[in-house]
Amino acid sequence: MPPSLQQQQDRQAQHRLAVLRHAEEVAGNVALTCRYYGISRTCFYKWLRRYQDEALRA
Numbered sequence: 001m002p003p004s005l006q007q008q009q010d011r012q013a014q015h016r017l018a019v020l021r022h023a024e025e026v027a028g029n030v031a032l033t034c035r036y037y038g039i040s041r042t043c044f045y046k047w048l049r050r051y052q053d054e055a056l057r058a
Helices: 005-027 030-037 041-057
Strands: none
Touching: 005 030, 005 041, 030 041
16 A cells, blocks of 8 residues: 555655755765755755744744
């Protein structure tokens, strides 16, 4: 049985958080993190803005 929409969204959110944490804690470098995960820096910064916006709302 395929995963539910909520499960897919949860996995996607966990992946994005892992990328953001990697840049902050492991690599300390956005460009290297993006290269490692195969994403663009534009995508990374979009995820970061969304994360920061959600943190401000809480």
